[in-house]
Amino acid sequence: MKSQNKRILNMSKIQKMIFFSMLVSQGIVLNIIERMLPLNFTIPGAKLGLANIITLTCIYFFSFKEALLVVVLRTILTSFIAGSPSSFLYSFSGALVSFFIMYMLIYISEEKISTIGISILGGVSHNIGQLIVATFIIENMKIFYYLPFLMMTGVATGIFVGLCVKYLLLYLRKLKYFS
Template identity: 45%
Template sequence: MTKNQRLVYIALLASQAVIISLVERAIPSPFFFAPGAKLGLANIITCMAIYTLPVKDASKVVLIRLILATLLGGTISTLLYSGAGAILSFIAMLTIKKLRFLNISLIGVSATGAVFHNIGQLVVASWIAQTWAVMLYLPVLSLIGILTGIAIGITANYLLNHIEKLHYYMNLQAL
């Protein structure tokens, strides 16, 4: 894959993640017992980026999504919450993926990312509210995060199996 093709692939993933983020923002929270909890559908694209691109390029996808989704429909607080969650979950997912001896699947990596996304957002909420009491919400969000992370991981795994059939995919991580 040429450099231009790789840039187009990064732009394609980032644009898909932005669209999914904006659509998900328009959907009411499906969890009545956990106000503010979302499905995290854009993490399908993050998982795809982690498994198909080098770390540097996958991080570009995440950062572009954060910036564009905020510019197109967010606020500064949205950027703080989303940024903390996305960066922490991205680091956690990369770390778990690199620990090959644990033999953790994409589904496990996704669930880990979902939990760490919640931790990142709650740390920001604690900082803004000036109290650690916000962290009491973590068990509820962790349970939801694990369940949605599994669903996102299954979806990303399905997509990854299909994208592997593309000829140029094999050269993505080599660049």
């Protein structure tokens, strides 16, 4: 990754703005679709994390600031459309922790860790970010006893998201904007 320039060089500023708007919109739509799926994880708070497909894809192609902007806008707008103030706190903290961990892993060792591995670590770190906020809200560290259960779902959903991103990257790299 260090050798690659992660900026899309073949786009004008307007094209780039439109593209980022589409990514934010896709993240919102994936989040709303996920809420409608009749998946019942027996662990409260566990989700598929479909919007993380957009986050991880952005990290592979864009600069730190650009990818972070997509994550922040997606999280804020999703909370306004289909969330609550408390869901915003949990999703925003999880999204930021996950973003920073995945970005750091890709930046440091993209050649050594697969997309699936990065996604798994992103899913688990998302859960840790949420538990940190929960600790402050309920003022009790015992909430971390819940972490092993969340980690199991984080690994499973991380594999799914990582596979989706792996195949998405293969197709996107064939497009002229991403080559």
